[in-house]
Amino acid sequence: MIQRKIPSAEEAEKLKALGLAVINKEAEAVAALAGRINGNFAQACCHMLACEGRIVVTGMGKSGHIGGKIAATLASTGSPAFFVHPGEANHGDLGMITGKDVVLAMSNSGETAELLTILPIIKRLGVPLIALTGNPASNLAREADVHIDISVAHEACPLNLAPTSSTTATLAMGDALAVALLEARGFTELDFARSHPGGSLGRRLLLHxxxxxxxxxxxxxxxxxxxxxxxxxxxxxxxxxxxxxxxxxxxxxxxxxxxxxxxxxxxxxxxxxxxxxxxxxxxxxxxxxxxxxxxxxxxxxxxxxxxxxxxxxxxxxxxxxxxxxxxxxxxx
Incomplete structure (x- = not known):
């Protein structure tokens, strides 16, 4: 039987302080995004509102995990979207993108090799490219039709290495885009229920x-x-x-x-x-x-x-x- 280690009062206080420091750093990163809800944000929304196809979300590594969630949020709030892994896109999945789509690419560095490799194909298709990066001078930011700055002063990781504050900021900006589109489309509770028929809201709103x-x-x-x-x-x-x-x-x-x-x-x-x-x-x-x-x-x-x-x-x-x-x- 595994013995549970009960931390001493001193250890418990130290662990709580470490956790609180992470929350505070990530809260600061999200708060800093308020100044980036600007003309670029509005232009990105206009591209997605005018999209006749799908919003194709892509990103590598941790950005990819966040991208999957953003795609799911967009799709469930009235903006048809799906996630494409950039590595798989280099091996055939790029065919999933059509000329009627909009691409939403995210990379903290803006230099992710797998994303840069597929940029020429995206450009050739002539689809709008919206980039969320932490580096406005990066290749991805420069090649994008619209760039939204999601840079953070410091990762919540004490080594400033593990994507923490940056992924939280990306997620928050993705939510801001999705909810802005939701409001602009006049998306209602009933529309939400139709895309969530198995949830409690779906039962409440669709059951007669x-x-x-x-x-x-x-x-x-x-x-x-x-x-x-x-x-x-x-x-x-x-x-x-x-x-x-x-x-x-x-x-x-x-x-x-x-x-x-x-x-x-x-x-x-x-x-x-x-x-x-x-x-x-x-x-x-x-x-x-x-x-x-x-x-x-x-x-x-x-x-x-x-x-x-x-x-x-x-x-x-x-x-x-x-x-x-x-x-x-x-x-x-």
Whole structure:
């Protein structure tokens, strides 16, 4: 069994100080980017907004890892993008770039050999080249149509060698580009949900009441003239904690719930001789099948109810839903 080493108080303070120094250095690097949100940044955004193809992100080493994340962020926020490894581009993957694309290349030094090798092909295609580098005098920066400076004063690594502050700055600038494009395109929550159907936001925004509501024989329902005891049996059998009350034409006229039963007992009403129409709750909250499940949740929360009846435009009962259904669907 491996013994866990518990640091002494002195060691713990030293480790915390080292960690804090890294956070502070990287925060300074990101803060310095504010002055680089300038005309070049706006021009880069214009190129990407006008792109009829894809934004092709490329970078080597740590910049490549950051580039993969930036490409994913762009793609999920309305700007179609993908990542191409510059090493693989030199061996065939360059064919993935078309004349309708925009290339976003990143290199802290601006002298990455694999990127410089493919520059002539990018130039021959005539596609806009946007470069994110830490060296405005570099070959990549000079050859780019637009250069954005992501230089940092010092890496967070005490040796000033491991890409730390520089990769954080690159990532932050990539996020700035992606979010600026998102806003400029009028990208909405619904658009985001469409590209994230498996996530919780996708479930909240794309799932309709009709997808999860109880229908047919699963819906507890009695006629207005039914005895209250019959309504209680229906509630027990269907297990939704309530029953709908309808008229002869199937139109909703009220609801009777577990809470109504407690109030009925408090009033000492004879549940064997009473009709449900005499004790039901009228003017109950309803929803329609085409509404989003998230809207059903909002109605329930605002009115402090646990179930909702679903009706069509003629107020005919079509289904029912309760909080458990929303929980199971991942809406809550």
């Amino acid at each position: 009441i009709s997808d999860i509501m109880h229908t047919g024989s699963e819906v507890p329902v009695v006629r207005e003239q039914a005895q209250l005891r019959d309504a209680l049996i229906e509630m027990t059998n269907k297990g939704l904690g309530m029953t709908a009350v309808v008229d002869a034409r199937g139109r909703l006229t009220g609801i009777y719930t577990d809470g109504d039963l407690r109030r009925t007992l408090d009033r000492e009403i004879d549940i064997h001789g009473c009709r449900v129409r005499d004790v039901m709750h009228t003017g109950c909250k309803t929803a329609t099948p085409d509404m989003l499940a998230a809207q059903a949740l909002q109605i329930m929360q605002e009115n402090k109810i646990n179930a909702l009846l679903i009706v069509d435009r003629q107020q005919r009962l079509t289904g029912a839903i309760n909080m458990h259904d929303l929980l199971r669907a991942g809406v809550v």
